[in-house]
Amino acid sequence: MSDFIIHQWWLLLIVLASFAPLAFKMVREGAENTLRELDRGWVFLLMLWAVLVPIYYIGVTGATLPEVPSALSQAVFDEIEKLKPGDPVLFSFDYDPASAGELAPMATALVKHCAEKKLKMYFIALWPVGAQMVDNTIDKVIKADFPQMVYGRDYVTLGYKSGNEGVIKVIVTNLRELYTTDSRGRSLNDIPMMQGIMNVQQMKLIINISAGYPGTKEWVQYAVTPYPDTIRLIAGSVGVQSPQLYPYIPRQLPGLLAAIKGAAEYERLVINKYGGPTPDPKYMEGLRRMGPQLIAHLLVIALIVVANVLYFTSRGRQRAR
Amino acid sequence: MSRESKIWTAVMLTGLLALVVRAGFTTTGMGRAYVHVTQGPNGIVQEDEATYREYRQAVAANPAQTEYRFNLPRTIGIWAAAFFTLAIFSFLFRDNPIYKVSEAVLIGVSAAYWIVVGFWDVLVPNLIGKISPSMVQAWAIPGLSGADAVPKYIYLVPLALGVMLLTRLLPKGNWISRWPLAFIIGAFAGIQMLGYMHGDFLAQIRNSILPLVVVNAGAFDPWDSIRNTLIIVGVLCCLAYFFFSFEHTGVMGSASRVGVWFLMITFGASFGYTVMGRIALLAIRIEYLLDDWLWLIDPLQRR
Numbered sequence: 001m002s003d004f005i006i007h008q009w010w011l012l013l014i015v016l017a018s019f020a021p022l023a024f025k026m027v028r029e030g031a032e033n034t035l036r037e038l039d040r041g042w043v044f045l046l047m048l049w050a051v052l053v054p055i056y057y058i059g060v061t062g063a064t065l066p067e068v069p070s071a072l073s074q075a076v077f078d079e080i081e082k083l084k085p086g087d088p089v090l091f092s093f094d095y096d097p098a099s100a101g102e103l104a105p106m107a108t109a110l111v112k113h114c115a116e117k118k119l120k121m122y123f124i125a126l127w128p129v130g131a132q133m134v135d136n137t138i139d140k141v142i143k144a145d146f147p148q149m150v151y152g153r154d155y156v157t158l159g160y161k162s163g164n165e166g167v168i169k170v171i172v173t174n175l176r177e178l179y180t181t182d183s184r185g186r187s188l189n190d191i192p193m194m195q196g197i198m199n200v201q202q203m204k205l206i207i208n209i210s211a212g213y214p215g216t217k218e219w220v221q222y223a224v225t226p227y228p229d230t231i232r233l234i235a236g237s238v239g240v241q242s243p244q245l246y247p248y249i250p251r252q253l254p255g256l257l258a259a260i261k262g263a264a265e266y267e268r269l270v271i272n273k274y275g276g277p278t279p280d281p282k283y284m285e286g287l288r289r290m291g292p293q294l295i296a297h298l299l300v301i302a303l304i305v306v307a308n309v310l311y312f313t314s315r316g317r318q319r320a321r
Numbered sequence: 322m323s324r325e326s327k328i329w330t331a332v333m334l335t336g337l338l339a340l341v342v343r344a345g346f347t348t349t350g351m352g353r354a355y356v357h358v359t360q361g362p363n364g365i366v367q368e369d370e371a372t373y374r375e376y377r378q379a380v381a382a383n384p385a386q387t388e389y390r391f392n393l394p395r396t397i398g399i400w401a402a403a404f405f406t407l408a409i410f411s412f413l414f415r416d417n418p419i420y421k422v423s424e425a426v427l428i429g430v431s432a433a434y435w436i437v438v439g440f441w442d443v444l445v446p447n448l449i450g451k452i453s454p455s456m457v458q459a460w461a462i463p464g465l466s467g468a469d470a471v472p473k474y475i476y477l478v479p480l481a482l483g484v485m486l487l488t489r490l491l492p493k494g495n496w497i498s499r500w501p502l503a504f505i506i507g508a509f510a511g512i513q514m515l516g517y518m519h520g521d522f523l524a525q526i527r528n529s530i531l532p533l534v535v536v537n538a539g540a541f542d543p544w545d546s547i548r549n550t551l552i553i554v555g556v557l558c559c560l561a562y563f564f565f566s567f568e569h570t571g572v573m574g575s576a577s578r579v580g581v582w583f584l585m586i587t588f589g590a591s592f593g594y595t596v597m598g599r600i601a602l603l604a605i606r607i608e609y610l611l612d613d614w615l616w617l618i619d620p621l622q623r624r
Contacts, residue, residue: 041413041414044413047603048607051600051603051604051607052607052611055604055607055608055611055618056611056617056618058620059608059611059612059617059618059619059620060618062620098602099598099602100605101601101602101604101605101606102598102601102602128434128435128438128442129434159442160438160442161442162439162442162443162447165512165513165516166512169512180446180450180462180464180465180469181446181462181464181465181469182464184464185461185462185463185464186463186464187464187465187466187467187469188464189466189467190464190466218516220520221516221517221519221520221521222516222520224520225516225519225520225524226519238598239594239595239596239597239598239601240591240594240595240598242594243587243590243591243594247525247528248524248528251524251527251528252520252524252528258594259594259597259598259601260597260598260601261597281620281621281622282621288620289601289604289605289608292600292603292604292607293597293600293601293604296596296600296603297596297597297600300596
């Protein structure tokens, strides 16, 4: 930390200088009055630095916070871990670039885990841009680190299908009704790993990465609930949606990676088992993003405490009058 | 020009000058994109993303090499993304023309993208490909074969319903669009009702039937017992809060007050997750600015 402060003094100078007008105002008008009439722009600036400085620190030093996996992340890991090489796994990438900050790290880690386990991966998307997210993840993980994996034999991309939950409802009983070709326009009959695959119930596991509707909730409603004995689902979800999914745990949803925290915990599990002595930094995106999360959360808590103290002191004074 | 405007103009010009100096007059550089150019077996030239590190290594090995190259369109993409990120952030200061332009560009690009997706991913495979597979086979989906290459005239029904929907745009006869709309609403309501009844209502009743005393491997499990008790108490108290057939006094009143606490804790958890999600979104944009654009950090060791 001291090395960082010595070498990156200019950043700290900019941070301190940016608050100079606020500090002058506090000296001139008193801290309480200044805070009571604080412009929201200062809160935005505080949040900017609370996120930027840890990103810069982690980017320069490579340090990450220790993550202890929760039971839910462990459950996701165990669900994949207990599969055998060659088992078919369906990935549904139901997100877009707007939520990639939270979901791309877990998508990367999940695909790496499945590739390490030598599972057969089938990719679909219920969101239009999900197909591009699939391609990005395949380029980043499979093509870069698992060149021995062959398209059509070890993984296949079936692309985006419109119809939201309607797609799920159809493919749980008849995948061929909606999917006649892969995303490149090649007939499914000509793809070796599609031989004998008639519906989603034949998958050993469904992995859904979801940013909203359609997503995990629809997979639970239309795939897992009607076929509880044949379909198992695990999911990675954005934070906003996660609380809605907790009621499904554990019977309808055995494992859930909730938000960037879930991604970081899962990355830690995958790295511990498959990362080797010097893990590739691209599998640590979630871990890196926990630094700004910590500082930003501390800032939010501090702001809540300060605002409440100001509120109660002013109310106490009003009552005293 | 007000004093505040003068200060902000000075700050912006200083920032711009710093960017120009860093991009053009330092050895470090910033915001450049490189590609790895290869020729496929069929003679098609392919450009894959390459890192600055790969480019430097290739030039060091052979200064005349052309396999790794600077790529102007991708570089413009990096700068455009950085500009639009900052333009959107500028709204936090106040509404301004740059923000308005960025917002309009986003909406325009999204609408155009949806139209393209709607044609190629919905109309072509789901309608034209079903009614006239041979036509689609020639220019869009060459892989259609076997039973998939046989016309399915039942798809003329959704085509007719789709055309009927468009009558909404006509000055007369727009009542025709109500028929397909009624079909859509009816079908959607039916599917949704079944999903919710089965997946949420009934399954959640089942999920709430839990033992209060949990015995695991022959031994009493206090934590699971407490958890189950909390779930059952929480469900009953929240139900009591939403049960308006009795006045909320006495036991009912106490239960509903506890229900409010459970609800508040749930909303708090939702808020916490939302904050986490929004911070993650901010973090990825700042990471983009510092890494891909300014080259101030290099977490992926690309340079």
